Amino acid sequence: MKCCLLVPGFNNLILSLPKIQRIAPKALIEKYIYLFSSNIRKLLFIILFLIISTDSKASNDTTLILSVKKYLNKIISKPNYIINQPTVGLTYGLAPISSQSLKNPLASCFNTEIIYGFNQIDSNYDYPLVYKSNTQYTFLSNISSHFGPGTIQNRGLTTDSWRFGFGHTSGWGWDSHRSDLLLWHSGAFVFTHIDFEQYPNDQNDLNIYNHFDLVFKFGTSTSTGLNAKIYEILYADLSYEHSIVFPRFMPFKWMGSYFTELLLEKTIDVFDEKLLDRYEEFYPLVYFLMKNAVSFSLYELRRHQMNWPFSDASPMNYDMIKFGIALKF
Numbered sequence: 001m002k003c004c005l006l007v008p009g010f011n012n013l014i015l016s017l018p019k020i021q022r023i024a025p026k027a028l029i030e031k032y033i034y035l036f037s038s039n040i041r042k043l044l045f046i047i048l049f050l051i052i053s054t055d056s057k058a059s060n061d062t063t064l065i066l067s068v069k070k071y072l073n074k075i076i077s078k079p080n081y082i083i084n085q086p087t088v089g090l091t092y093g094l095a096p097i098s099s100q101s102l103k104n105p106l107a108s109c110f111n112t113e114i115i116y117g118f119n120q121i122d123s124n125y126d127y128p129l130v131y132k133s134n135t136q137y138t139f140l141s142n143i144s145s146h147f148g149p150g151t152i153q154n155r156g157l158t159t160d161s162w163r164f165g166f167g168h169t170s171g172w173g174w175d176s177h178r179s180d181l182l183l184w185h186s187g188a189f190v191f192t193h194i195d196f197e198q199y200p201n202d203q204n205d206l207n208i209y210n211h212f213d214l215v216f217k218f219g220t221s222t223s224t225g226l227n228a229k230i231y232e233i234l235y236a237d238l239s240y241e242h243s244i245v246f247p248r249f250m251p252f253k254w255m256g257s258y259f260t261e262l263l264l265e266k267t268i269d270v271f272d273e274k275l276l277d278r279y280e281e282f283y284p285l286v287y288f289l290m291k292n293a294v295s296f297s298l299y300e301l302r303r304h305q306m307n308w309p310f311s312d313a314s315p316m317n318y319d320m321i322k323f324g325i326a327l328k329f
Helices: 010-016 026-052 061-077 203-212 251-270 272-302
Strands: 083-094 110-122 130-144 159-175 180-196 216-231 234-245 316-328
Touching: 061 272, 083 234, 110 316, 130 180, 130 272, 159 216, 159 272, 180 203, 180 234, 180 272, 216 272, 216 316, 234 272, 251 272
Parallel strands: none
Antiparallel strands: 083 110, 083 316, 110 130, 130 159, 159 180, 180 216, 216 234, 234 316
């Protein structure tokens, strides 16, 4: 199966794909990636600005007050009209590992992951086709250079990693009772144990390895995807994830970086009612673009400095494309 997703961080994913037979010249790929990466953050912020700007149709104070009150009410009281669904899922996909500070390439990895959580569905809106979904979940995964398809040959130093964590997914979807499509966004806290199975000759790379090798390290991730109903309680999922692993934990810098992202993201949720009245049935797509414009722009900056906007070290990065199935009871 071939796919091409134009998402931030896809540059590392493309360059880490194993060379099976004939591929485009590397120089051509690098040129395309450079042009794409140099403009992607500007494009995402422009999208965010255009979407969040309001017009006269959605600028009355009453709508804003009701939006804020309903958002707070859902957090505090958990209304009866919200449907709760236990969910369990399994995903598999390509998960290349990289660091901006490494000179020697690392072999491509493949991620196998199990997820368990609770999904909340809110369809109490004036537009019957749309609904909002929130999921709290925990996960366990193995990211290894050895679990890929047999036809793929790895090039680079191999790794084997285990990770676990917990996170929150939010999104808007369309439900016509015959079909169900959800566009979602997620953030998570992750604890990763990396085993570098081979060591480089370069002393700089060796020093970086020593910060991560055979110890659990804290990190965070952001992911986005599409979730579609196949049959009854069975759903299919396609997603992209950018996960970063910190070589060391700097609590004050991390809190400054994390709460900057949290403030921007939660502002979108607070304005749900107001933006829904403006965009109506198109709001699931608008919400999807806004959330990912914030997160993936910040994570691209963190790719080089783990606690951006503070000056800091480069983290270890995983850029994953995952395919999965889930059961929602």
